[in-house]
Amino acid sequence: MPNIKNDNIISERKRPIWQTVLAVVSFSIMFLFLGLTVYGLYKYDGKDAFRAFVSAFNCALFMLVLGLRFSVITSVWFDLKDRRYKKEHKVGPLRVGKWQQLPEIEYVSVFKQSVILPGEDDGHVFNVNVWYGRNQHFTIYTKAEGKPAYDMALYIASRLKIDMLDATDPFNKIWISPHVVTETRGLPPVNINNRGLR
Numbered sequence: 452m453p454n455i456k457n458d459n460i461i462s463e464r465k466r467p468i469w470q471t472v473l474a475v476v477s478f479s480i481m482f483l484f485l486g487l488t489v490y491g492l493y494k495y496d497g498k499d500a501f502r503a504f505v506s507a508f509n510c511a512l513f514m515l516v517l518g519l520r521f522s523v524i525t526s527v528w529f530d531l532k533d534r535r536y537k538k539e540h541k542v543g544p545l546r547v548g549k550w551q552q553l554p555e556i557e558y559v560s561v562f563k564q565s566v567i568l569p570g571e572d573d574g575h576v577f578n579v580n581v582w583y584g585r586n587q588h589f590t591i592y593t594k595a596e597g598k599p600a601y602d603m604a605l606y607i608a609s610r611l612k613i614d615m616l617d618a619t620d621p622f623n624k625i626w627i628s629p630h631v632v633t634e635t636r637g638l639p640p641v642n643i644n645n646r647g648l649r
Contacts, residue, residue: 470521477518484511527591529553529581531610536589554583556611561604562618563597577619579604605629 466474484507491503519542528537530550539548559581566574577600579592591607594600597619608615609629617625 466522466524474518474522477514477521481511481514481518484508484514527589529591529607531607534611554587556613557582558614558616559604559608559611560588560616560618561597561600562621577601579607581607 487507488504488511491507492500494500495503522542524541526539526541526548528539528548528550530536534553535550536553537548537550539546541547559579561577561579563575564578566576576593576595577597578590579600580588580590582588592600592603594603601617601619604615604617605627608627615627615629617627
């Protein structure tokens with residue numbers, strides 16, 4: 452389950468080890484090419500110096516983009532108390548993102564999505580989406596197990612006082628209205644709503 456502190460939900464996706472290794476190698480090669488840009492300016496004269504600078508700088512820029520591709524971690528922060536959210540992009544200690552007001556949330560859904568996993572026939576994950584506007588949504592949580600995703604959707608629905616759509620079975624979707632009062636575990640008891648599908 453994502454980190455939940457004082458009604459702040461932090462949903463952060465982790466990078467696999469192999470991507471982290473590729474990012475470190477890319478950044479290392481980038482610094483090597485940056486060194487070559489300076490070396491080329493002192494080693495050569497005139498047009499040769501300019502060509503060496505441009506070539507090494509282009510390679511450094513390419514390695515920077517490649518390193519960022521494999522190292523940027525995107526986190527979504529939800530402040531349920533103040534009804535705001537922040538999409539944060541992080542590379543190491545550097546973080547970029549700003550708080551924005553949450554739009555009028557219609558409902559929360561949890562559904563099962565098929566994924567292709569190496570060596571397995573039928574992999575799947577469970578996604579929790581917050582829906583707003585005209586069919587717009589945030590995916591705030593993805594988990595291979597259904598219960599943590601279901602619990603997260605229930606928690607958000609109860610705190611925002613909105614409905615939840617259980618779409619884990621695409622042929623039997625269920626609308627749920629959580630009570631406002633929460634149990635000691637922080638998860639609300641549920642009341643199945645017989646409104647049918649929207």
